[in-house]
Structure formats: C-alpha cells, structure tokens
Amino acid sequence: MKVIWNLGWRNLWRHRKRTVLTMSTIALGMALYLISLALNDGAHQQIVESVVRMGSGHVLIQQKGYHESRGVERFLEPNQHDDALQWLQESGPGMGVEHVVSRVFASGLASSADGTSGAMLIASDPGKERTASYFAERLVEGDFPEGDSAQAVVGQGIARKLALRIGDRVVLTAQAARGGELASALVRVSGVVRTGVEEFDEMLVLTPLSTASTLLQMEGGVHQVAVILNDAADSGRLADLAARAFPDLEALPWDRAHPEVVDYIRIDNAGNHIFSIVIFTLIGFLVLNTLLMSVLERSREFALLDALGVTSQQRFLMVMLEATVVAFLGAAAGLAVGYGGHLYLSIHGFHLETFMSGDITVAGVAFDPVIYSELSARRVLQTVSLVFGLALALALVPARRAAKPGEIGILGRN
Amino acid sequence: MSDQEIVRLRNVSRIYRQGDQEIRALDQVDLTLRQGEFVVVAGPSGSGKTTLLNVAAGLDSPTEGRVWLKDWELGKLSRRERARLRLQEIGFIFQAFNLVPVLSAEENAEFLLLLQGLPAEERRRRVHAILKEVGLEGLESRRPAELSGGQQQRVAVARAIVAEPSLVLADEPTANLDSQTASSLLGLMEKLNRSHGTTFLFSTHDPRVMKRARRVIRMVDGRIDQDQPIEGGLQSSAAEATAESVARNE
Numbered sequence: 001m002k003v004i005w006n007l008g009w010r011n012l013w014r015h016r017k018r019t020v021l022t023m024s025t026i027a028l029g030m031a032l033y034l035i036s037l038a039l040n041d042g043a044h045q046q047i048v049e050s051v052v053r054m055g056s057g058h059v060l061i062q063q064k065g066y067h068e069s070r071g072v073e074r075f076l077e078p079n080q081h082d083d084a085l086q087w088l089q090e091s092g093p094g095m096g097v098e099h100v101v102s103r104v105f106a107s108g109l110a111s112s113a114d115g116t117s118g119a120m121l122i123a124s125d126p127g128k129e130r131t132a133s134y135f136a137e138r139l140v141e142g143d144f145p146e147g148d149s150a151q152a153v154v155g156q157g158i159a160r161k162l163a164l165r166i167g168d169r170v171v172l173t174a175q176a177a178r179g180g181e182l183a184s185a186l187v188r189v190s191g192v193v194r195t196g197v198e199e200f201d202e203m204l205v206l207t208p209l210s211t212a213s214t215l216l217q218m219e220g221g222v223h224q225v226a227v228i229l230n231d232a233a234d235s236g237r238l239a240d241l242a243a244r245a246f247p248d249l250e251a252l253p254w255d256r257a258h259p260e261v262v263d264y265i266r267i268d269n270a271g272n273h274i275f276s277i278v279i280f281t282l283i284g285f286l287v288l289n290t291l292l293m294s295v296l297e298r299s300r301e302f303a304l305l306d307a308l309g310v311t312s313q314q315r316f317l318m319v320m321l322e323a324t325v326v327a328f329l330g331a332a333a334g335l336a337v338g339y340g341g342h343l344y345l346s347i348h349g350f351h352l353e354t355f356m357s358g359d360i361t362v363a364g365v366a367f368d369p370v371i372y373s374e375l376s377a378r379r380v381l382q383t384v385s386l387v388f389g390l391a392l393a394l395a396l397v398p399a400r401r402a403a404k405p406g407e408i409g410i411l412g413r414n
Numbered sequence: 415m416s417d418q419e420i421v422r423l424r425n426v427s428r429i430y431r432q433g434d435q436e437i438r439a440l441d442q443v444d445l446t447l448r449q450g451e452f453v454v455v456a457g458p459s460g461s462g463k464t465t466l467l468n469v470a471a472g473l474d475s476p477t478e479g480r481v482w483l484k485d486w487e488l489g490k491l492s493r494r495e496r497a498r499l500r501l502q503e504i505g506f507i508f509q510a511f512n513l514v515p516v517l518s519a520e521e522n523a524e525f526l527l528l529l530q531g532l533p534a535e536e537r538r539r540r541v542h543a544i545l546k547e548v549g550l551e552g553l554e555s556r557r558p559a560e561l562s563g564g565q566q567q568r569v570a571v572a573r574a575i576v577a578e579p580s581l582v583l584a585d586e587p588t589a590n591l592d593s594q595t596a597s598s599l600l601g602l603m604e605k606l607n608r609s610h611g612t613t614f615l616f617s618t619h620d621p622r623v624m625k626r627a628r629r630v631i632r633m634v635d636g637r638i639d640q641d642q643p644i645e646g647g648l649q650s651s652a653a654e655a656t657a658e659s660v661a662r663n664e
Binding site: 002003007010011014300301304305306307308309310311312313314405406408411 | 471473474493494497498499501502506508512516517525528
C-alpha cells in the first residue's frame with residue numbers, strides 16, 4: 001500500500017502545473033457553488049424574514065378557519081387571547097421566542113378631505129410592532145403612534161391618493177366584528193411608511209390595537225397572535241406545541257401561512273439545482289479529461305507495472321488515490337475560498353442594485369436588494385460530499401483504464 | 415545448472431488476427447528452460463522472439479498449448495495470480511529500460527521488494543548490495559532522466575535481479591547501448607547468472623549477446639528452427655561460429 005501511495009503521490013507532482021490546474025478547477029467550482037448556495041439561502045431567509053416581519057410571524061395563533069376566510073368575526077375572545085399570551089410567556093423562553101405581537105386585521109375604507117380609498121387596517125401595540133416588524137424601519141415620514149392614541153401610520157400610496165400629511169385627519173370605516181354594523185373612527189396621521197410593495201402601500205393603515213378594537217367592537221379580542229422567533233427553523237415545532245395546547249385554535253407555522261413563499265423558494269431551488277448541474281457537468285468533464293489524460297500518457301508505465309507484478313487492483317487503487325488527493329486538496333482550497341467569500345458577503349452583502357433598479361418584490365413581499373449570505377454546516381457537508389463524490393466517480397473511468405492489462409507491445413518501443 | 419525446470423512450453427501457438435488475416439506469432443513451440451541456463455532466442459524481426467518471452471512470463475496467453483513456470487501452469491492462474499507470480503519469480507529487462515521515471519535509482523531497484531512486502535532492513539541491505547554490484551554506488555538518488563542509457567539499464571538489471579527471481583527475461587537489452595556499455599552489462603548479467611543461479615532468457619539480434627550464450631535458440635516464422643547448446647562455455651570458437659551463423663541468417 002505504501003509503495004502504491006508513494007508512486008501515486010509522486011505522479012501527481014510530475015506535472016505540477018496540471019495538477020494545480022485540476023485542483024484549482026475543483027476548488028473554483030466548489031467555491032462558486034458554496035457562495036451561490038450561501039447567497040441563495042441568505043436570499044430565501046431574507047424573503048421569509050420579510051414576510052414574517054411585515055404584518056405576519058413565524059407562528060400565527062388564530063381562530064380556526066381564519067386563515068382561509070379572513071372573516072373579521074373570527075377573532076380570539078379576550079380569554080383565548082390571554083391564554084395564548086400566558087402560554088407563550090411560559091413556553092417562549094425555551095423555544096427562542098423573540099417577540100409576540102397581537103394583531104387585528106380588517107378591510108374597510110379610509111377617507112380624507114380629498115377622497116376615499118380602500119384600506120387594509122392592521123392594528124397592534126405600536127411599541128411591540130416597532131421592534132417586532134420592519135414597518136418602523138420603512139417609515140419615510142413621521143413616527144409610530146404614541147401608546148393608545150388615535151393615530152395611524154399610512155402607506156405611502158394611500159397617503160398620496162388621499163393627499164395625507166402628518167397630522168391630517170383620516171376617517172376609517174369598517175364592518176364591526178360583532179353585529180356586522182359599519183362603524184367609523186377618526187385618527188390622525190402620525191407617519192407614512194413605504195414597504196416597497198406598491199399594492200400594500202396603497203391600502204395600508206397601521207393603528208394602535210385600542211383604536212381598532214373600539215372601531216370593530218371586539219372588546220379586547222384580537223384576530224391573531226403572531227410569534228417572531230430567533231430561528232425560523234423552530235416554527236414547525238412551536239406551531240405543533242401550540243396546536244396541542246390550544247386544540248380549538250389554529251396554530252400555523254410561516255410555511256403553512258404563506259405557501260406562495262414556499263412555492264417560490266422551491267422553484268428558485270429547482271432553478272439553482274439545474275444551474276449547478278450544468279456547472280458541475282462542465283467542471284466534471286474538465287476534471288475527467290485531465291485525469292484520463294494523465295493515465296493515457298502513462299500507458300507505458302502501467303504496462304510496466306503490470307509486467308512487474310503490480311496487480312490491476314493496485315493500479316486501480318493508485319489512480320483512485322491520486323484522484324482522492326486532488327479532490328481533497330481541491331475541496332480544501334474550495335472550502336477556504338468559498339467560506340471566505342461567504343464571510344465577506346455575510347458582512348458586506350451582495351448588492352442587487354448593481355444589476356437592477358427599483359423595488360424588488362418576491363412572492364408578494366418587498367425584498368431587500370442587498371443579499372447577505374447564509375451558510376449552514378449542513379450545506380458545507382453537502383457540498384464537500386458532492387465534490388468528493390463527483391471527483392471519485394469521475395476517477396473511476398481512468399482508474400479502470402489503468403487496471404486493464406497493459407499493452408505489452410509498448411514496453412519494447414523506444 | 416540444475417535439473418529443475420523453470421519454464422516449460424508445450425505445443426504453444428499464439429495466433430493474432432488482423433481483420434481476416436491470421437498471424438501465427440508462435441507455432442507449435444516446445445521449449446524447456448532449466449535453472450541457471452543463459453539462453454538466447456535469436457531470429458529475424460517478426461519471428462516470434464518477443465511473443466515467446468511474453469507468453470513465458472504470462473503477459474500474453476497462448477492460443478493453444480500450455481505453459482508452466484516452475485510448478486505453476488499459467489493458463490490455470492487468474493490475472494491477479496499471474497501478476498503475483500511475476501512479482502515473485504520473474505525479472506524483466508527491456509530495450510527501452512522502462513524505469514519508473516518518478517522514482518530514484520535506489521527506489522526503482524527497491525520497487526519490487528516493497529511490493530513483496532520485505533522488511534525495510536532487508537530491502538536496504540539487498541538494494542545497496544545490488545547497486546554496488548552493478549556499479550551504481552553514488553548514483554542512488556538520481557532519477558532515470560539524470561542517468562545515462564547504460565546507467566539506466568544497470569538500474570533495470572538491478573531491479574530485475576534484486577528480488578532473486580527464478581527467471582530473468584531480457585528483451586533486446588543491449589539494443590540501445592554502445593559496445594563498451596553492452597559488454598560491461600552482459601558481463602554483469604553473466605556474473606549474476608553464475609553467482610545467483612538465475613536463469614536468463616534473452617531475445618536479441620545482437621551477436622555480442624549470442625557470443626556469451628550457452629544455448630542459442632533460433633526462431634523462424636514462430637517456430638523453433640534451431641536449439642543449440644554451446645559447448646565449451648563463453649567466447650569459445652564454436653559459440654562464436656554459432657552466433658555468427660545465426661546473425662548471418664537473420
């Protein structure tokens with residue numbers, strides 16, 4: 001074994017440039033693949049965060065059927081709401097709960113002196129909403145309402161349509177949750193928000209929970225308790241626990257609450273897989289060509305080894321060892337370069353503005369044009385296994401060639 | 415020379431096919447080599463000399479007939495077993511030297527011993543002794559590309575003999591060497607033949623080799639045309655006459 005290893009190792013460095021080039025090809029392929037995976041995962045994570053932090057959550061606790069119907073009458077009674085908050089307070093710390101925001105949703109009308117527009121009312125505790133969601137970050141004017149004051153933050157689109165400015169009055173009209181009567185409330189504009197999703201900005205009205213509760217006659221009830229977690233991966237587990245704790249309610253993880261986002265990520269992943277297959281096929285042919293070349297040009301040596309008594313298994317092993325070393329060093333270099341690239345992009349981000357202008361919306365949510373890469377240990381392991389597996393699978397071709405009986409005639413030639 | 419049979423070919427034919435054409439490289443060959451023989455196979459190009467060596471080594475399989483190396487019938491062995499047998503029993507010397515280019519002279523000589531799994535101390539002892547014997551002291555660390563043709567062939571001889579094989583097959587070993595180097599190398603092989611009792615089978619056109627042979631086999635069209643022991647040993651007038659006769663007939 002030692003002699004086979006020794007011979008293989010020396011053979012590798014016989015054509016130093018070629019070996020380095022082959023390793024570089026593997027390293028480059030792996031580095032690019034790792035970076036593209038990291039950007040992809042980072043982008044997907046940002047999409048999920050954008051969805052859950054723009055009026056939603058990683059886990060949503062609500063009345064059964066609310067997700068389907070969005071009926072204003074399907075709200076959590078105050079006791080149900082309190083129980084849910086109590087349960088989250090007790091279970092939350094162990095589940096990585098970062099924020100809990102109770103929300104009321106309603107469709108209605110917003111009227112100003114300049115006109116009337118359809119409105120989507122989202123009501124919550126302004127203090128909690130400010131830290132739990134991205135709305136505060138997207139304020140272009142003014143601020144969130146103070147406490148329970150009769151104020152509202154409106155979307156930039158609706159502000160434009162109704163010619164609203166900070167301090168202007170706006171009347172909100174909606175169907176009450178109890179009784180179904182139409183009710184109105186007067187609020188003053190405290191801020192203007194721009195989410196980046198035009199349709200959303202043309203209807204959005206954010207108010208304190210008390211304003212909506214009075215308007216909709218919900219008397220302390222809410223439509224939804226949204227939970228924001230440290231790690232989106234815990235959503236399923238928390239939703240399961242919540243569903244068991246509140247069998248009469250609906251507890252949805254983000255991926256069930258927003259299937260369109262899951263579909264988008266799936267389609268995007270499929271596209272990336274196809275792209276990866278193309279890239280790895282090209283790299284694979286390049287590596288195969290080099291490995292095969294290195295065996296074919298040593299036909300005389302393999303014939304000699306055969307004559308001297310080196311078995312076909314030993315010759316096969318020798319070529320596989322050579323390929324393993326090339327794959328190992330190439331993968332190590334690729335990992336270093338790829339991880340370095342990921343670290344850079346996780347801090348400085350990849351700026352999509354270079355390639356496109358204007359707001360970017362993905363699956364109905366505004367997407368930050370700066371992608372910060374995310375790389376998990378699982379992805380690294382997957383990539384290393386893929387590169388190693390591919391290199392060794394490709395090496396089977398030249399290794400089998402080397403294992404064939406030597407062309408004995410070649411030994412007599414000068 | 416003892417009576418132990420090292421190589422035995424019985425009724426061996428090797429037929430190659432090129433399209434519709436059939437080429438009989440060996441045709442009904444019977445041959446026995448005994449331990450300690452120093453045998454030359456002579457004959458014109460295409461007469462079957464190299465095929466005879468390849469078949470005797472188990473590198474090529476006869477189309478008909480049977481081949482034994484000592485007590486092993488090659489036709490009954492697997493490829494792996496034939497490879498192991500070559501490793502233990504046969505040394506090769508080629509016209510084109512055929513050293514492993516990435517190994518030094520010492521490592522080339524040591525190569526078979528490593529494959530045989532000999533302990534390091536034993537390997538070192540044998541390799542130093544053989545390199546000294548073939549006159550390569552001081553050149554141990556040089557790679558083939560840094561050695562002259564004669565020096566490379568000495569390494570090849572060292573490699574062939576260091577594992578103490580029963581049989582050394584030498585295919586045109588002097589064809590790429592000048593007279594002085596060839597003579598020196600032949601002297602060396604002859605000495606090894608006498609001191610180690612190793613059987614040597616040469617395939618050659620070279621009268622210098624034939625003059626040293628103690629048995630000359632002349633091949634024509636794949637058949638043994640003449641198999642003549644040379645009485646009186648090396649450099650005898652009879653041997654010279656035979657060598658010249660064979661050389662003339664080529």
